[in-house]
Amino acid sequence: MKIAHRVLKGAMLSTISIAALGAGNIAYAQNNAPADENAEDQADDNSGFGENDIVVTATKREQTLQEIPVAVTVTSAESIEKAQVRDLADLQTIAPTLRVGQLQSSANTNFIIRGFGNGANNAGIEPSVGVFIDGVYRSRSAAQIGDLPNLQRVEVLRGPQSTLFGKNASAGVISIVTREPQYVFGGSVEASYGNFNAIIGKADITGPIADNIAFSLAANYNKRDGYANDLNLGTKVNERNRYGFRGQLLIEPSDVFKIRLIGDYDNINEDCCVAANLFNGPTGAIVNALAGGxxxxxxxxxxxxxxxNLPSENRIKNYGGSAQIDYEAGALSLTSITAYRGVDSFSNQDSDFTAADLLQRNINDTQIRTFTQEFRVSSDFDGPFNFLLGGYYFNEKIDVNNDIEYGEDFRAFGNALLGAATGGALNFSILEGAFGASDFAAGLVSSPTAYAGQFFAAGTGYPSEIYTLDNQAYSIFGTVDFDITDRLTLTGGFNYTKDSKDFSSNVTATDAFSAIDFNAPQYATFRRNLLIGGGAPFGLATFLGANPTTTTLPDGVTPLSSIGIANANPLAGLRAFQFQPRLVNFPNSVEDGETRDGKFTYSARLAFEATDSLNLYASYATGFKASSVNLSRDSRPFLSDAAALGSAGLLQPNQSFGTRFAGPENAEVFEIGIKGAWDVAAFNLTLFKQSIKGFQTNIFTGTGFALANAGEQSTDGIEFDGTVSPTDNLTFSAAMVYLNPKYDSYPNSTTGDLTGTRPSGIPALSTSLGVDYDIPIGGDNKLNLHADYYYESKVFLFDDNVNNPAADAFAKANFSRSVNALSASTTLFLDNGLQVSVWGRNLTGAEYITTAFPSVGQAGSFSGYPSQPRTYGVSAKYKF
Structure with a gap:
């Protein structure tokens, strides 16, 4: 067979990069575990691969590490275990090409590869980095973050992967592989205890049911006290409280027919995530006064x-099942993967992050139901030509119910802001009386006191927000390999994806102040009185006295000659306080509430095996991600629809415009690389230029999120990783990523034209250094010493503010991040299957802000998510 032939050829059609100590640890596991208890040995024996071959499936075929023609970082279960990686967020410390950002809730996590990534804070935004677990697409981060038991490896594919993965993947793929059931009875039990009362338990068992049927069962438990203190509520914050179950059944009616059934359930119920004050702006004193201290x-x-003043709630139920069928018909292999998944996510938090009762609730209740079907056929011909051809179908339904309401202190808070903005000239009582009297005179309300006590009243806001999204997509994809010579291989790939989304909103708004149209004719007398006799800053006489030669009103635009005093609007500046306006629901007579996208993508690669130990390659690939939809109160009609909406009578008071959705992303990447592998050393060096046109951004503005396309963002980069083993027991490893990103085109950002500037949050240099040392202590007993160091160069946490240079200088002086984190473990391996570890993560106590943002409703203040502090503990594991 051709695959076996390539294995015998030895090292080098590799375009893979190995995460810190990944290869060494896989080899260790295979060479030191008892043969009859090693599930991976059995899997290798069944597949025909060699004892020390690392088998990966990044190209949707089983291939060895040496021959796989894709740039991918592989982290083995052994590497993850020794580094005490607890979840995907920790994985970045040993795979520097990956960055993971935890945001305001357990269900909001961003995965970033080579500086590209999005997908959190809105259920309508699909991630640019696709996550697949055992070949099944997990469409949102709430379905991706569970603690997987019985892990075999994690593959991080860099760059667009659309030609092999049927849904999105414009920036990369994280493919998680768990271990298949085995026909040899075995399993493991693990317990760990650490600081903050961290308790982790894992157990799994596998074995035969019949000669051709095997099973596995696994469970995990992860609980930890919070490492932050809520001094107002007297509680802990940022706890862990998770558990999960996973069952598998492997049925092999014959040597060429295999069925793998998987069912899983994960439950998360924890208080997350702490947001700290980074800069205390002018609202800080008001907040302290309202909080009573x-x-x-x-x-x-x-x-x-x-x-x-409100404990955060994060409850996630993530469950599903899949059936994978593999059949070999001679030189052809057929695969079918059918899956159904459900995610129920509920969160409620104090989104103002203060002890003042500004927001009494901010609830998000999301249900996602996903069905996927994939078929593919691949060849294993003896000749120079081989292929893979597949089809993919995706059907997803999303229902979102939100509720955000003002708390008891927000009226006083808003009144203080209003007074400060108007020099003490106005307050809510004055405005309520004036607007009430005017609307009563116009016959619009039944009483002059209709608005008394209503502006920013507790319990008002958006008590009901309902959004739906129905998404259907299908794609066909394939690759063709042609061996020009024994050492030169040409590969081409293609994908055509068709994606359709239908979405709707039904939002109820009850904030009376945000519903006032300051331009309404019934308020003309009130506006005139403010202009003539209102005093600073509204007094027109005062303004003209200070500007005797002006020909325009205080806005600097409107000519005095073309508008009367009665029509000038001194209330315009108060629109900034209309936080929760009436919205235009969709679909409607103008907006159809749908997107329809289609794209053909392709790839080409040339790989040359210069020697048995050295290989060079060059590749070009394109990628695609369909439109993402804003399923939130921040959805706004496009400005291009303004006239039609006005004609249809759908525009609301103080109507603003923005986006309903962000258009597709189109990615491309050029790569060249050289790789070598010898008995004591190996390295991979890749140079690339990757860009995404229409990169989808979802920027928090202080009161909401602005979803838009960024024009084009590109990154030039260098990736290097290598290992050196001076002796059989000692391995050094290093991985480095250098990135030079920029906005090639971003003319319409919220802070001005960012074209030519560097995107925030992307470090120029990320490095992981590792050492692994085995000390024999008699028989097959060993003591393993492991350490890894992670470094991230300094980055700024906000994009440039072209519109406000002073604000830009302030942000650069105050909001940046760099990382220096050391982790280590010492593990005793006994030949009876027992292993005991002492471990620590972030032993250097590195402190950095993962993400910064304008504080909610507190102009001039900034908040951020602080990094996790030092953790340490002991663990014991018994394999049988």
């Missing part, structure tokens, strides 16, 4: 002390 721990993010 201390409302926030100002500018002290690493005290891990916060003040809120």
């Amino acid at each position: 201390i409302g926030l721990d100002a500018e002290n993010p690493f005290s891990y002390n916060v003040y809120t």
Whole structure:
């Protein structure tokens, strides 16, 4: 067979990169575990691969590490175990090409590869980095973050992967592979205890049911006290409380026919995630006064002390099942993967992150139901030509119910802001009386006191927000390999994807102040009185006295000659306080509430095996991600629809415009590389240029999220990783990623034209250094010493503010991040299957802000998510 022939050829059609100590640890596991208890040995024996071959499936074929023609980082279960990686967020410390950002809830996580990634904070936004578990697409981060038991390996595919993966993957793929059931009875039990009362338990068992049927069962439990303190509520924050189950059944009616059934359930119920005050702006004093003392721990993010008036809730149920069928018909292999998944995610949090009762609730209740079907056929001919051809179908339904309401203190908070903005000239009582009297005179309300006590009243806001999204997509994809010579292989690939989305909103708004149209004719007398006699800043006489030669009103635009005093609007500046306006629901007579996208993508690669130990390659690939939809209160009609909406009578008071959705992403990448592998050393070096046109951004503005396409973003980069083993027991490893990103075109950002500037949050240099040392202590007993060091160069946390240079200088002076984190473990391996570890993560106590953002409703203040502090503990594991 051709695959076997390539294995015998030895090292080098590799375009894979090995995460820190990944290869060494896989080899260790295979060479030191008892033969009859090693599930991976059995799997290798059954597949025909060699004892030390690392088998991966990044190209949707089983291939060895040496021959696979895709740039991918592989992290083995042994590497993850020794590094005490607890979840995908920890994985970045040993795979520097990957960055993971935890945001405001357990269900909001961003995965970023080579500086590209999005997908959190909105159920309508699909991630640019696709996550697949055992070949099944997990469409949202709430379905991706569970603690997987019985892990075999994690493959991080860099660059667009659309030609092999039928849904999105414009920036890369994280493919997680769990171990198949085995026909040899065995399993393991693990327990770990660490600081913050961290308790982790895992157990799995596998074995035969019949000669051709095997099973496996696994369970995991992860509980930890919070490492932050809510001093107002007297509770802990940022806890862990998760458990899960996973069952598998392997049925092999014959040597050429295999069925793998998987069912899983994960449950998360925890208080996450702490947001600290980074800069205390002008609202800080108001917050403290309303809280009756201390409302926030100002500018002290690493005290891990916060003040809120509402404990956060994060509840996630993630479940599903899949059936994979594999059949070999001679030189052809057929595969079918059918899957159904459900995610129920509920969160409620104090989104103002203060002890003042500004927001009494911010609820998000999301249900996602996903069905996927994939078919593919691949060849294993003896000749120079081989192929893979597949089809993919995706059907997903999303239902979102939100509720955000003002708390008891928001009226006083808003009144203070209003007074500060108007020099003390106005307050809500004055405005309520004036608008009530005017609307009563116009016959619009039944009483002059209709608005008394209603502006920013507790319990008002958006008590009901309902959004739906129905998404259907299908694609056909394939690759063709042609061996020009024994050492030169040409590969081409293609994908055509068709994606359709239908979406709707039904939002109820009850904030009376945000519903006032300041331009309404019934308020003309009130506006005139403010202009003539209102005093600063509204007094027209005062303004003209200070600007005697002006020909325009205070806005600097409107000519005095073309508009009367009665029509000038001194209330325009108050629109900034209309936080929760009436919205235009969709679909409607103008907006159809749908997107329809289709794209053909392709790839080409030339790989040359220069020697048995050295290989060079060059590749070009394109990628595609369909439109993403804004399923939130921040959805706004496109400005291009303004006239039609006005004609249809659908525009709301103080109507603003933005986007309903962001259009597709189109990616491309050029790569060249050289790789070598010898008995004591190996390295991979890749140079690339990757870009995404229409990169989808979802930027928090302080009161909402702006979803838009960024024009084009590109990254030039270098990736290197290598290992050196001076002796059989000692391995050094290094992985480095250098990135030079820029916005090639971003003219319409929220902070001005960013074309030519560097995107925030992407470090120029990320490095992981590791060492692994085995000390024999008699028989097959060993002591393993492991350490890995992770470094990230300094980055700024906000994009440039072209519209406001002073704000830009302030952000660069105050909001940046760099990382220096050391982790280590010492593990005793006994030949009876027992292993005992002492471990620590972030032993250097690195402190950094993962993400920063304008504080909610508190103009001039900034908040951020502080990194996890030092953790350490002991663990014991018994394999049988």
